Amino acid sequence: MQVEKGASVTFVCRNNKLYRVTGQTTVLVNGQTCGSGQALPKQSVPAVKPDQGRVRSVNGSAVIEGETRERESDYGQLPIIISPRNTALLDPKPLISWVEVSGSSEYVLSLSGLAAFDDVVVDAESLTCGANAQTAPNRVCSLPWPAQWTLEPDQRYFLTISARTGIAAPLRPSEASALRTLPADAAAQVQAEAATLQALKLDPVTQNYLLAGLYAEHGLFDAAITAYVDAEASQQAPVPAVALGDLYLQVKLQRFAFNAYQRALDELAAQDQDDPAVHAAAEFGISLVYYSRANYKEAEAHLVTAQGFYTQSGGTAQLKDVQATLDAIHQRLP
Numbered sequence: 001m002q003v004e005k006g007a008s009v010t011f012v013c014r015n016n017k018l019y020r021v022t023g024q025t026t027v028l029v030n031g032q033t034c035g036s037g038q039a040l041p042k043q044s045v046p047a048v049k050p051d052q053g054r055v056r057s058v059n060g061s062a063v064i065e066g067e068t069r070e071r072e073s074d075y076g077q078l079p080i081i082i083s084p085r086n087t088a089l090l091d092p093k094p095l096i097s098w099v100e101v102s103g104s105s106e107y108v109l110s111l112s113g114l115a116a117f118d119d120v121v122v123d124a125e126s127l128t129c130g131a132n133a134q135t136a137p138n139r140v141c142s143l144p145w146p147a148q149w150t151l152e153p154d155q156r157y158f159l160t161i162s163a164r165t166g167i168a169a170p171l172r173p174s175e176a177s178a179l180r181t182l183p184a185d186a187a188a189q190v191q192a193e194a195a196t197l198q199a200l201k202l203d204p205v206t207q208n209y210l211l212a213g214l215y216a217e218h219g220l221f222d223a224a225i226t227a228y229v230d231a232e233a234s235q236q237a238p239v240p241a242v243a244l245g246d247l248y249l250q251v252k253l254q255r256f257a258f259n260a261y262q263r264a265l266d267e268l269a270a271q272d273q274d275d276p277a278v279h280a281a282a283e284f285g286i287s288l289v290y291y292s293r294a295n296y297k298e299a300e301a302h303l304v305t306a307q308g309f310y311t312q313s314g315g316t317a318q319l320k321d322v323q324a325t326l327d328a329i330h331q332r333l334p
Contacts, residue, residue, distance in 0.1 A: 010206050013037055018200065038200070041193035041214060072255065072293070076102050076138045079161040079174040086251040088180050088219035090187055093145035099135045100124075101163035101172060107141075108164070108171060111149050113157040120146045134256055154183040182218065190218050205235045212243070221251050238264040238271075238278045245285045254289045261285040280309035280318065287325070296329050303329070 009021045017037030074080060080099035096109070104124045111117040122143060129141040151157065157179045162171035182190065197210050208231035215224035228244040245260035264282040268274055283306035290299035303326050310318045 010202060012040075012206065012210065018202075040210065041196055075099055075135060075255075078172050079107065079163050080135070081159065081161055081174050081177045082140060082253065083225075084159070084179055084222045085177045085253065086179075087221040087223075088182055089151065090182065090190060090215070090218075090220050090223055092151045092181065094222065095142055096145060096159070096161075097140055097142040098161050098174065099132075100127075100129055100139050100141045101165065102138070103165045104163040105166060106164050108162040109143070109146065110160045110162070111157055112160075113155055115152070117149055120148075134259055151181050153181050153187065156180045180219075182220075186218065190214065190220070205231045209240055212240070216243075216247060221247050225251070232263075236263065236267055238267040238275065238282070241267060242278060242281045242285060245282070249285065249288060254292045258286060258289040261289070276309040276312035277315060280306040280313060280315065283309065284318075284322065284325075291329065294332075296332050300326065300329050300333070 010018065012018060013034030015034055015037075017034050018040055020038075071078075076099070079101055082097045082099065084094045084096070106124055107122045107127075109120040109122065124141075127141045127143060129139040132138075132140040158176040159179060160173050160176050162173040164171055181187075193214055194211060197207060197214065200207070202210070208227040212224040212227035212231070215221075215227060225244065225247050228240055228247070231240060232244070241260050241264035245257045245264065248254070248257035248260055261282045264278065268279055268282070283302045287299040287302035287306065290296070290302065303322055307319065307322045307326075310322060
């Protein structure tokens with residue numbers, strides 16, 4: 001690669017090392033180059049790549065992840081928790097955000113765990129709500145973590161948000177968001193590794209990608225999603241878009257996942273040269289979203305497309321996963 005005068009390039013290598021080039025020069029990036037790079041926290045790089053589809057075994061049968069159905073009709077009818085959602089927490093007081101329910105007069109926030117927590121009732125008119133392209137026409141509302149809810153390390157909790165649309169109307173509860181706090185030593189380790197990355201003084205995009213990988217490896221999906229979204233605000237690229245889609249699937253926000261995979265395909269289409277492995281991963285992800293909607297025909301079509309791109313890229317293991325997923329879908333087709 002040739003680097004122009006006054007420019008700089010940062011390479012993040014798969015061996016968890018960082019290689020930086022500054023000034024007018026030409027460099028060959030290979031194993032030797034990466035081997036001489038600066039060491040990164042060992043868990044920061046592996047997740048900054050597409051998962052390329054996942055298959056798990058349930059009761060002896062191969063089925064794709066995503067068995068939970070996306071309930072698109074619930075948008076605007078029930079609160080949809082966006083954050084914190086099905087994730088480990090590093091921050092014990094995260095901002096709470098959800099999709100508003102049309103005509104709500106109040107919301108009741110409930111938290112359960114080993115300790116007892118009082119419900120928090122919030123007047124809908126007192127909330128901060130804003131437009132969101134992914135939930136339109138419904139807005140997203142947010143609220144600081146209630147001060148009276150103190151989370152302990154290494155514990156599990158369940159957050160529910162219920163909406164009331166009238167004085168005598170019954171509450172409309174969201175699906176519960178499963179949360180867990182890290183053990184104190186694990187939280188300290190993540191914070192130390194994050195500080196190491198931040199001390200490198202990288203450009204914001206690279207730093208956010210690496211932080212996202214670090215957080216995802218520790219199950220801190222909310223924090224990883226935030227890092228990817230912050231990076232995308234400055235620079236969009238196909239690979240992190242697929243990784244972001246995978247994270248949205250992990251926390252069961254299928255609509256958000258679909259949009260991320262589609263952005264990856266749009267970015268690939270805008271490039272002069274396609275990347276078959278990334279294209280396949282995005283198609284596989286879209287198939288999982290359609291599967292969650294019980295639209296097996298569309299899921300099958302995207303899987304067949306993914307199969308073709310995996311064949312091009314030589315993804316033998318991924319081809320086996322695609323075939324297993326196709327077999328699972330065929331069992332559900334008439």
